[in-house]
Amino acid sequence: MLNINGKRLRQSLEIMAEIGATPGGGVQRLSLTDEDKAAREQIISWMREVELDVKVDEMGNIFGIRNGRNNDLSPVMTGSHCDTQPKGGRFDGILGVIGGLEVLRILHENNIETQRPVILAVWTNEEGFRFSPAMVSSGVWAGKLELEWAYRRTDLTGAKLGDELERIGYKGDMPAVSRPIYAHYELHIEQGPILEKENKTIGVPKGVLCxxxxxxxxxxxxxxxxxxxxxxxxxxxxxxxxxxxxxxxxxxxxxxxxxxxxxxxxxxxxxxxxxxxxxxxxxxxxxxxxxxxxxxxxxxxxxxxxxxxxxxxxxxxxxxxxxEHALFNQELARKILEKAGKRNYSSLYMVSGAGHDASYINQVAPTSMIFVPSIGGRSHVEVEDTKWEDCEAGANVLLDCIIDSSMEI
Amino acid sequence: MLNINGKRLRQSLEIMAEIGATPGGGVQRLSLTDEDKAAREQIISWMREVELDVKVDEMGNIFGIRNGRNNDLSPVMTGSHCDTQPKGGRFDGILGVIGGLEVLRILHENNIETQRPVILAVWTNEEGFRFSPAMVSSGVWAGKLELEWAYRRTDLTGAKLGDELERIGYKGDMPAVSRPIYAHYELHIEQGPILEKENKTIGVPKGVLCxxxxxxxxxxxxxxxxxxxxxxxxxxxxxxxxxxxxxxxxxxxxxxxxxxxxxxxxxxxxxxxxxxxxxxxxxxxxxxxxxxxxxxxxxxxxxxxxxxxxxxxxxxxxxxxxxEHALFNQELARKILEKAGKRNYSSLYMVSGAGHDASYINQVAPTSMIFVPSIGGRSHVEVEDTKWEDCEAGANVLLDCIIDSSMEI
Structure with missing residues (x-):
């Protein structure tokens, strides 16, 4: 059984935590600021190290694509976001990006040939603090929000999302439109106290609250x-x-x-x-x-x-x-629970109180999420924390699920 | 009996209302901003037109001094402030300055020789919005607040009161220290609904609330x-x-x-x-x-x-x-009521809910105030308003009181 490299996962997360680091030990990387741009450039350079084909769409969503044996088959996708709340934490969003990257690193260094392409996605402006609403770019991608309307979202200083995308150089050419996805997994911290209270390592949400x-x-x-x-x-x-x-x-x-x-x-x-x-x-x-x-x-x-x-x-x-509340794909949820079980990680089938890009993606493709515990249930704050071993556990389950799904024909 | 020039009083108030005019019909002239500086320069130029000797103290308080027959006698003083609240009104503070100026114009053009000197004072940062607390400069002048402490007051952007005084060129050399004052009168809008409700023209506060x-x-x-x-x-x-x-x-x-x-x-x-x-x-x-x-x-x-x-x-x-609550000088209050009566203005003996520079000055010199009605009781807002005839009435009572007190030996 392959394992992700826990040490490298931690190192990469620590490098990301320096981009927009706050004196209080958190991260402030508001959407489409210079910090966001710096984070994107780091992620893209890592994507290129493992030979992903990097594409940016009109909403600034980044896709790192790894070919499969048959690229006519719909791809398996994973990913999350790299923007944060003001004085936010070091795990919210970025764990799903770096966890996914680590999976692709393992596939790359082990020369694993999957049947289906595998995509690592980074979604723009998930938090919705600088530009309301949240998850706006996955919303446009999923066809639930209008591109031009999204461009007109303004921050408190009057700056427009579209202009800021252009300013940081991330208004891409590729249409922000969904295409068939075979399965989508998002690794994320729970952001609530349940897993810690129940003493479980892996959470699998049946869906997201409305x-x-x-x-x-x-x-x-x-x-x-x-x-x-x-x-x-x-x-x-x-x-x-x-x-x-x-x-x-x-x-x-x-x-x-x-x-x-x-x-x-x-x-x-x-x-x-x-x-x-x-x-x-x-x-x-x-x-x-x-x-x-x-x-x-x-x-x-x-x-x-x-x-x-x-x-x-x-x-x-x-x-x-x-x-609306979103019921995730139950087949994928069962797969996650099964993979967690095989690695002897305790797990919990639960609901997600937080909105995630996965909610919009779920509307156009089979989607599920993998949660790992938030210490003290704290999130969107500088003290937001998750044990390194739990990050590693979540990324291992993600690895198993992606290998499994990407091998299916 | 001399009368103030109501038309000129109105014109001068209208000129002042243009300095920091807001689209909503009010005035925003925050303390020690460029608007405050412009207002000060206008006032000083008017002071010079009637040959006042203009002095500025360390707190930026402006004193326009008119000699009396005997300058060894303690002077009679009047005045108020020219700063406003954000989106404030056209009368709060400035009426007392321009009303006092109008009194000095009348003394000047009628060649009235008073026994005592007469001073028109303009106090810095009365409102306390930009730099907390309010009335800080009359407080220093009256020896109730420390000069260096006052200089260190900062606005929301971190700018210091002392530096801003210097920036606009109003950190004077004269010590901000009180000297004997024979009588001090401050003309002001009521800023409450009482005079209007009671249908009275002149209000005389027995004192200011704590x-x-x-x-x-x-x-x-x-x-x-x-x-x-x-x-x-x-x-x-x-x-x-x-x-x-x-x-x-x-x-x-x-x-x-x-x-x-x-x-x-x-x-x-x-x-x-x-x-x-x-x-x-x-x-x-x-x-x-x-x-x-x-x-x-x-x-x-x-x-x-x-x-x-x-x-x-x-x-x-x-x-x-x-x-603390301040009881004004009751002899001066009686004089105001008597002068109002002689002009057949209805009057009311009341309390003041608002703090005024007069509260501090009252701690070192005989002090009283003359209130005129606020339409709808509205103040610190753009729609703040007072009838021109009431402004004129207040200034006439001020004129009578100043002549009376400044003739006393």
């Missing part, structure tokens, strides 16, 4: 705080505070499998002696049950209207993004 | 929102939301004369798919009763500790600034 994003805008009335009596104020931040607590209470009130979060808030004019008149905040709702998540929003919207009315504020809500 | 500023820092735990169950989260923004509502509810719960406000909040990392781990917000408490305001903070702090504990968050609170 993901609904909303934007809420409140308008009250600004005034000097001193001479303005409490009665008759229209304080937009107080209205927002009530709403944020409603979001936080909702999952336990409604029961069922759901999380709801306000992660982002903008308060205006944000001066300590002026009553806030404008607040914008976001709502993120996720559940395995799409209808339940929609009901949750209706419930929240009703509360928001009452709160805004009671405080004499105007309310505007927007649906920014809705991705 | 003003207590606090900074609250909450630290929770950041995590990817999707895979992190609701139970066990340490969401700093939820903790902050509960605290903000406690602040808002407090005045009605405790009763008495008090306002309490959260105007400013900073949420980190402020990404829609990360549970917020750090929140900083401000608390502003004002009351006529200092002890009551201190009790209010103790009450709040207790609530904050409980809220932070319940959510597993760390809490740090800081006392940023405390100014």
């Amino acid at each position: 993901l609904h994003w909303y934007d809420v805008y409140i308008e009250g009335e600004a005034n000097q705080v001193g001479p303005t009596p409490m009665a008759g104020r229209h304080d937009a931040l107080c209205a927002a505070s009530e709403m944020i607590l409603k979001v936080n209470e909702l999952p336990s009130k409604m029961g069922g499998n759901m999380v709801a979060t306000v992660g982002e808030i903008h308060n205006m004019p944000n001066s300590r002696n002026i009553i806030p008149d404008k607040v914008h905040f976001t709502v993120d709702i996720r559940s395995w049950d799409d209808v339940f998540a929609l009901k949750a929003w209706e419930n929240l919207r009703g509360s928001f209207i009452n709160i805004a009315d009671a405080r004499g504020c105007q309310l505007k809500t927007e649906i920014s993004w809705r991705v | 003003l207590h500023w606090y900074d609250v820092y909450i630290e929770g735990e950041a995590n990817q929102v999707g895979p992190t169950p609701m139970a066990g989260r340490h969401d700093a923004l939820c903790a902050a939301s509960e605290m903000i509502l406690k602040v808002n509810e407090l005045p009605s719960k405790m009763g008495g004369n008090m306002v309490a406000t959260v105007g400013e909040i900073h949420n980190m990392p402020n990404s829609r798919n990360i549970i917020p781990d750090k929140v900083h917000f401000t608390v502003d408490i004002r009351s006529w009763d200092d002890v009551f305001a201190l009790k209010a903070w103790e009450n709040l702090r207790g609530s904050f500790i409980n809220i932070a504990d319940a959510r597993g968050c760390q809490l740090k609170t800081e006392i940023s600034w405390r100014v």
Whole structure:
């Protein structure tokens, strides 16, 4: 049985962790920044070392292609992303890229000839922090989002995704359009506490929760705080505070499998002696049950209207993004569980709370994911961590699955 | 009886409103910016037109001095500030400067010889938005704040007050130290709804509410929102939301004369798919009763500790600034009421919720204020407005008071 090179996997991950390293021990490599560009160039140079044919599409997605015996057969694909959250971690995304690279290194140095081509993919702007929404490039690739619309996504400074792709030299010629894929595997850290709590090494998600994003805008009335009596104020931040607590209470009130979060808030004019008149905040709702998540929003919207009315504020809500829950390919999931078992890795069949590029790819090709434990369940933070032996275990299972699938005719 | 020139007062105010004019009809002239510098230069050129001797002190405070018959007598002073809030209004501060200027123009063109010198003062950084705290320069002048400490105040970009004073050329040589003042009057818009509601033209505050500023820092735990169950989260923004509502509810719960406000909040990392781990917000408490305001903070702090504990968050609170309630000079207040009566202006003896440079000056010299109504009680916003006839009325009362006081031996 072939094994990936755990030492080399770690070394490559450590090199990647230096690109955009933060003083707090994490990584900040926001999408399409110079750090992102540097990471891409490192990855491409490694792809070339193992003789992959490197292609970049119109969305900046990078594909490193290794020929099979019969290139008319649809390829097996793996990969993830190299962008991070602000002050993010050293594993989210990049583990799936370097894990996949390590698989291709093993195939290369052992001269393994697969039946099918094998592709290592790096997806642009998965995180959605700099350019909302998340997973935008796999979304375009899967035909679920429009290319021109994606190009027009702007960051907080007004820079456009399309222009930034061009600036860093990653607006490729190849159409960002899916083609038949035989099987797609994405190796990723769990980003939650379940595997660690259950003391399992490998997680296999049956699918990804639905993901609904909303934007809420409140308008009250600004005034000097001193001479303005409490009665008759229209304080937009107080209205927002009530709403944020409603979001936080909702999952336990409604029961069922759901999380709801306000992660982002903008308060205006944000001066300590002026009553806030404008607040914008976001709502993120996720559940395995799409209808339940929609009901949750209706419930929240009703509360928001009452709160805004009671405080004499105007309310505007927007649906920014809705991705349905995705059931991954169960045959591939069974294969992963079986391969983990053969290596005596403990495993857990679970759900994924986080969105992944795999969610969009799953809509056009048989897809599954391999999770490894996140220490303390921490992710999207500088202290995000995963044991090296777990990274190695995940990459070994990925190796087994890719060899298996790419040999199938 | 002399009258100020209402048309000229309006014209001068309109010229000032163009310096830092906002598209929304307001003014943004943050302290020590190029707009502030332009405003200062306009004011100084007008001061010179009426032959005032212009001096600038180490804090950038500008003094336009008109000699009296006996310059050994302590002078009568008036004035206010020319900086504004972001997207602020056309009257806050500048009315007191231009109103005072108009008084000096009248003295000048009528060749009135006063016994005492008369000074028009323009105080640096009254608003406290760019550099916290507010009223910092009158505070230094009155000996209540340290000069070097004031120089070290930094804005959000890290620029220091002392360096910015130098940059715009307003770090003067004259020590920023008070000298004996016979009487000080500050004309100002009310910034609240009382005069309008009571249908009065002139307000005379018996004093200014105490003003207590606090900074609250909450630290929770950041995590990817999707895979992190609701139970066990340490969401700093939820903790902050509960605290903000406690602040808002407090005045009605405790009763008495008090306002309490959260105007400013900073949420980190402020990404829609990360549970917020750090929140900083401000608390502003004002009351006529200092002890009551201190009790209010103790009450709040207790609530904050409980809220932070319940959510597993760390809490740090800081006392940023405390100014005691200030009783103005009651002899001067009576004079203002009497002068208003002689002109058949309706008047109201009231309190001031807003802090003013007059609060610090009041600590070293007999001081009082003249308020004119704010339309709709709106202030610190672009729609801030006061009727021209009310501006004129206020300036006329100021004229009468200054002539009266400056003739006293």
